[in-house]
Amino acid sequence: MTVAIIGAGPYGLSIAAHLRSLGIPYRIFGTPVDTWAQHMPAGMFLKSDGFASSLSDPDGKGTLENYCTDRGVPYHPTIRPVPVELFVDYARAFQERFVPDLEERQVVSLDKVGDVYTLILDDGETLNADQVVLAVGITHFGLVPPQLAGLRPDLxxxxxxxxxxxxxxxxxxxxxxxxxxxxxxxxxxxxxxxxxxxxxxxxxxxxASPPSDRVRSRWERMKAPSSGLGPGWKSWVCENLPQFFRFLPGDLRTTIVRRHLGPAAxxxxxxxxxxxxxxxxxxxxxxxxxxxxxxxxxxxxxxxxxxxxxxxxxxxATGYLPDVERLRFLSRPLRAAVRTHNDAPMVDGAFQTSVDGLYIVGPGAADSFGPLMRFMVGAEFVAPTVAKRLARRARRTQPARPVTTA
Missing domain, CATH: 3.50.50.60 (FAD/NAD(P)-binding domain)
Structure with a gap:
């Protein structure tokens, strides 16, 4: 079995790190953390606290905290905000350590014929894969009000x-x-x-409330437990019980994703x-x-x-709307074959879409797994979940072979 990962953000890199540790052959394509390096304002701070801003590796050694400790960079799990420049440097170091085989090329076309996926890269190479993981970032899903849609790009x-x-x-x-x-x-x-x-x-x-180093009382922790998404039981449930979220009624899922942790700077x-x-x-x-x-x-x-x-x-600055139709590098038949809810792709418990062998993680899976998919800390759940599913499929199709050039 062969795996292609499209996207080199926190989710794509984390999945690749887990697959590499399991010995599963894969190829991963994209520019490392491009969304953060090129599509966020220089000088901004991450919305996530330091303890919830790490990529995921199997042994838990590649955390932001360990990176800062090794380099003498100031760090605090909650009080000190994380500058985007620090996060980009950390994520690139994570990639060099855990995913050294990243190919900084872009996938411009993805199609499926029979059981085989065909990918075309921006340099013209064509290759085949049995399984594909879409770990694309939010830049595919930018939402523009219809009142502005007719203006020229320079305006x-x-x-x-x-x-x-x-x-x-x-x-x-x-x-x-x-x-x-x-x-x-x-x-x-x-x-x-x-x-x-x-x-x-x-x-x-x-x-958001100002950070504080005050130790919260037991009652405060019970009333509003901490989580990587912020304090409160709703956030705690979204982080710790993402599989439960999938079984909520569809319109309720959509409402929670839209409203929970809404527009707060x-x-x-x-x-x-x-x-x-x-x-x-x-x-x-x-x-x-x-x-x-x-x-x-x-x-x-x-x-x-x-x-x-x-x-x-x-x-x-009007947000993002996950929509399969916005993934224009997917062939039209492939987009049409993905089951959706309110235009967002629906995925199973291991992030596989209704198309066998096609997985979607990150913001594109928010309608199925909730607000967790909009945050870095979600990689800690997504990466091992997807990697274990792919590993089980690989064991059923041994011997494994590398991704082949068509």
Missing amino acids: MSHSSDHHDMERWAGRHVAVIGGGSSAIDLAVFLKEAGTHVTLVVRAERLRF GWPMKGRLEDGVDILLGTSIEQASEEDGRVRLTLRRADGTRTELLVDHVAA
Whole structure:
């Protein structure tokens, strides 16, 4: 049996590390932690605490804490936020240690004929595999409001398109959204010398509680147990009982994924946001149009009044929507064969889709396994679960053979 892993983020690298330890032949394709290195604002902090920001290896030696200890980098499991640059350096070191055979090439086409998957890479190589793991990141699923969809790319972007903010200095950018991505983007644009207007549909902004080194009482821990997703029983259940989540009614699953741990930014961003960012609360977009190379936004306030805003660019920090149809490198028949719920792929207890041998992990599996799939700590559950299923299938199809060139 042969395995191809598409995607080299935390989930893809973790699965590869587990397969390698089990002696299962695989090939993994992608740029290591590209989403974090190129599609997050430089200087941001991870939403996850340090203890919940590690990739997964079988022996538990490749943690962020061990990486920081070995290199003398300041670390704390809860109090000290994790800069994205530190996480990227750590994840790349993890890849070099546990997944040294990563191929930094992109899969541009995936199809299945009979029992065999055919992959075409960006350099033209064609290869076959028996099993495929899609560990693609959130950049495939960026959601843009329909009011903005008609604007040219130079006038409108998604928050995942932004990493270096310097090119926006001296310009006026409207950031749409009120969650962590929107607030981070607004802050870093402002600090790069951009005039920023944050347009928020909600009546108020939410921020995480400030970190504290106070020891919580037993009653506090019972009332709101800690987890990698944050304190509280809902978060604890989502992290520790993900298999239970699959058996909830479909619409309830969708609601929980959408609402649980909603649009709350990190505590360090609160003061930075209030220092120089224009904020329009209770305001939604009615229309957007081009005007002399700029964008005119027609906005509607909660009381029904309308106002207009003329900006140089609009950045939609409006979240992500897992949708099989957005995975355009999958052939049309393959996309059509994947069973979905509200357009999101449905997977079984080992993350296999309705197409035999095709697995989807990470954000794409959130409708089946819940909010855990949106967080790094989910790799600790996903990687061994998928690797064990693939290992069992490999033992049934011995002798194993390497991924073959077609």
